[in-house]
Amino acid sequence: MLPDRLWQLGRYLETHHALWHDRAFVQRPVSWEAAEPALVAWLDAQPTALFLAPDRAWLAEAPPVARRWAAEADALAALPALSAAPTPLRGFGTLGLPGRKLSQIEHFAAPVRDRWPRPTRITDWCAGKGHLGRALCHHTGAALQALEWQEALCAAGRVECERVGVAAHFACVDVRDAAAAALLAPDDLVVALHACGGLHTALLRAVVERGAAGLALAPCCYNQPSPDRGRPLSRAAAAVGLRIDDNDLDLLHRQPANASQGTLRRSRQNQHWRLAFDALQRQATGVDAYRPMPPFPDPWLALPFDAFCARFAELEGIELPAHLRPDDFLAEGEAAWRATVARDAVRSLFARPLEAWLVLDRACYLEEAGYAVEVGTFCDRTLTPRNAIILARQPTTP
Ligand SMILES: C[S@@+](CC[C@H](N)C(=O)[O-])C[C@H]1O[C@@H](n2cnc3c(N)ncnc32)[C@H](O)[C@@H]1O
The missing domain is CATH 3.40.50.150 (Vaccinia Virus protein VP39)
Structure with missing residues (x-):
């Protein structure tokens, strides 16, 4: 029984590998876009807020193919609730426990x-x-x-x-x-x-x-x-x-559902600025490929964007030509971020x-x-x- 379920789930994940493996953050277009032009057109026409709303609100109006994937994925992943009435422990040596x-x-x-x-x-x-x-x-x-x-x-x-x-x-x-x-x-x-x-x-x-x-x-x-x-x-x-x-494993450990508004805001700015810097570095280096970027200290997000880029370029050993103005790449970064959020909504189904x-x-x-x-x-x-x-x-x- 368990091996049968594992087999079915594995075959399903294998069949839809590109949908959960491809990361729009580093690769646009993702490889499945060519096969799903109507879905992609729909995703790109929606406001980003729809994909950030809780409980997968975007699915309600989504094209049938996305709703079908969601239903199939949910059915294969469903686990029964084994919980009985919780054992009350408050006050039993658990003081100080959140x-x-x-x-x-x-x-x-x-x-x-x-x-x-x-x-x-x-x-x-x-x-x-x-x-x-x-x-x-x-x-x-x-x-x-x-x-x-x-x-x-x-x-x-x-x-x-x-x-x-x-x-x-x-x-x-x-x-x-x-x-x-x-x-x-x-x-x-x-x-x-x-x-x-x-x-x-x-x-x-x-x-x-x-x-x-x-x-x-x-x-x-x-x-x-x-x-x-x-x-x-x-x-x-x-x-x-x-x-x-x-x-692929990072997909399981994305933004926690209970993240504060401040954490969400910083995380979004972080992604937007990384994508804008990515567009800038492609121009600066002449290499049209995503370049993995290391983590950076949070206070860098409080800098003006051009100062952020100067620090990052120094960290990465990239020379930024004087004629490239970082602020000109913010809009491109924003568009890339919106496209990423929309495609990530599909990825998250898996x-x-x-x-x-x-x-x-x-x-x-x-x-x-x-x-x-x-x-x-x-x-x-x-x-x-x-x-x-x-x-x-x-x-x-x-
Ligand atoms: C996520 S906490 C879980 C603690 C506890 N089970 C709970 O739910 O509250 C992980 C615990 O594993 C301990 N830990 C981490 N690596 C360990 C290792 N290699 N050997 C023993 N304990 C380890 C940590 O110190 C921490 O107390």
């Missing part, structure tokens, strides 16, 4: 408690102060093992556990080391809420290697540098042969299917190792966009 994080933990804990009412020991992987593990142990009577590499967080976690009477061992380790895997025992229920990139792939390998009894994992930050970034873990995913590069692909790959990896696996969501996306959860159990354990 409300959003607390609520994520409450939602994550609920399906875990449903399935593992009496675990022997819970290992919290990348535990921070161990809020999740401590709460689960408090409710289930399990002992806690918390793996975390920051000594200060381990120390704070120990204090909290003592205060609320949870028997705990905090191990200050790098979870990517073999020593961390060696700390897992066959009885363990391992939990990991938002373990990033290589930290959760290390966890999956450790769980399989040690044969831990159970796992509850919400993966996160698929785009963080790690040796296996973008590479399939399961045999089922490898058989599909889907190509995923680092830029973010969720791409994430579902990664989640199902991890689930299939566990299934191939003999685990009984469930995949779903533990909360609404408004609480965290990384709301997928993988629950895996060794069939031999109660």
